[in-house]
Structures are given as C-alpha cells and as structure tokens.
Amino acid sequence: MAHDVFVSYSSRDKLTADAVVARLEAARLRCWIAPRDILPGMEWGEAIIDGIHRSRLMVLVFSSSANASPQIRREVERAVNKGLPIIPFRIENVFPSRSLEYFLSSPHWLDALTPPVEAHIQKLADSIKTLLARLDGDDTQAAPPTQPPPKRARVQVQKVIDTMLGRPPKVVDTGSVPGLAPAPHGRGRRITRPPAAATPRSLMIAVGVLLVIAILVFVLPRKAPAPAALAAAGSQPTVAAVPASVTTPQPTLPPMTGYDPSASSSAAAAASRAPAPPAAPKQSQRVAATYECRSGVKFSIDPDSAAVSMDGRNIGVAETYYHRAYPLRPGIHYAKLTLRGYRTETVKILVRPAAFDDNADIKLKLRPAS
16 A cells, blocks of 8 residues: 655654654554554565655654664665655754765755644644645645634623723614514513723723633634544554644653763773673573674664663664674673564673674574564
C-alpha cells in the first residue's frame, strides 16, 4: 500500500517522530516509519528503500543526532534520487553538515524550536496537505467550516452588550406580526422598558459576565478530544495526538548517556578509570562472542539503531560508536545489544595491554525475535 509521508529520524528523536506520525495520521495522512512498518524477516535496507519508493514526500526530523547519522544521509540521498519533496522539520538549532547541506539547501525549512511543539506539528500537517494537493494538480483547499455559536448564547452575549452600551431592548409587537394572535386581556403589545444608565459597578459585572460567556462559547467547543486509539501504530509505543488549541509543554527527550564526543581526552581518560565493576551476564543468557583490545571498542551492528549497555549502564545506540571508539579500562567487560523485535545479544570484551588490536570492532547481525 502506498504512503503519503516517509518519516526519517534518528533513534534519539523517537518521541518527537512518534508525535509527528500521530498528528499526521490523525489528519488522515498515511505515514511510513521504521521500525513499525518493516515486516518481520525483511532486510532493513530493502525495507527502507521500499518505503521511500512507495511514499510521496519525506519529512526529516532534523536534530544534532540526525545531522551526525550516516543512516539519515543515505535515506535523504535516496529520496532526492527518487525525486521526493523533502520537508526538514528542525527541532534543534543546528545547521546541516556539508553532506546534508548538498541535498537540503533548496527546500524550505520548518522550524519547531519554540514550545509548544504541537502547534508546529499541526503547521507541518497543514503544509503537507497543501503540498500534496499541489502535486495532485489541485491548488485550492477549502478552509474548514467554522461553526457559529449557539443562538441562545448569541442572545445572551447581545443582551450584555446592549446593557453595557445603554441600548434599549427590542420591542415585540404581537399584534403587527402576521400569523400571531394578539395576547389576551387586551395586552397586544409586550414592551420592555429600557434599562437605567449603567453604573461603574454594573459595568464591571457586565464585563465579567461577558468574558465568562465568551470563554464558554468560543473556547470550550473547539477543544476536540484526542483520537481514542491509533491502531495503525503497530506494536511500537506512540505519542497520543494533542489538539493544536491545547497548550502543553514540549516533550522532554531522554538525556544522552555514555560517551560524550565533545568531551576532552582527559575527561574520557577519567571516565575509563572510574571504578565500575563489570556486570557479568545471567547464567541463562549466553555470550555471542569474545573480543580483545587495549583501550576501547567500536560497534558495527545491523540494525545500527540497537541500544548498547556496557556493564549494565546504557551508553547510547550502536551507530554512535561506528566511527569512534568507546573507551574502556583494563579488565573484563560485557556489552549487551537490545532492539525491539530482535533477540538480545551479549558480547565479552577483554581489555589488556598485550592485546593485538587497539580498538575491538564488534560485528553482529541481530536475529529477529521468533
């Protein structure tokens, strides 16, 4: 089945990407996002290419993590080669690297740097609808109809305004209206006397009543409830769509843990000397392989979005340590690789000065969970 939007994102921006997908699918825009739409047993790269070819445009959730991800660069290059329009949705104040700038210098960027992020996601959904309409040859989109306030509420608001301005109320003449019989006992006209001049206290009361009625009439009816459930979200956790009129704080992304690429060499050396005893794996969990090195390890994992925990402590995802090594102190260490839908693997790393390699290159292909 064809999709409208291919959502490209770094694994560290999963919460924001899920919020974007929830809002777009609530607006009836079919989205393709990994790993939700990858069939079990299908090759990761083949599924990505197939998802791009079946989509009409790409939304890139751009951040510092996406800027440094080689997987993002490959997806953007394939989308440009396929001729897909790309909408960069920037959630951090960073500029694209040279490799991404080559592909993203032409499209207009959509910034989501100020809270609430829900308003920016709603603007993204409106922009996608407009762009898809132009791709279909329909440049006109009718604005959603605005429902007028109830008649009874309009009458109450008008009464308050008439009282504030000192206007006389309307006179209803039942004897002069065709089809209406005159009132009994000779009372054919019902006339209401005009109110007396409003005092400052009555004006304040009238203003307060007017504000309360305006809130009840014009604000509360527009709060549409969030969708009950998004069945198309699959087994992955999704963030419920929030109406654009509700102001909520921007979702807090999980803090980055593990090796900091911006830290100095002295800080890395201090971290490697930190007294952290290795956590041996459980007896029921086997060790997939054993490696030797002198100072650190690199990870070449398929898929590279697998989470890595070293000695029981989460240090990030595998793609972070593809080009740079994670430092280790001498001794025995255990690295555990986990990803939803795949079997968890554990490897043993022996760090000693007499090892042949300076950095061990851990190469594993995770097996799908049965």
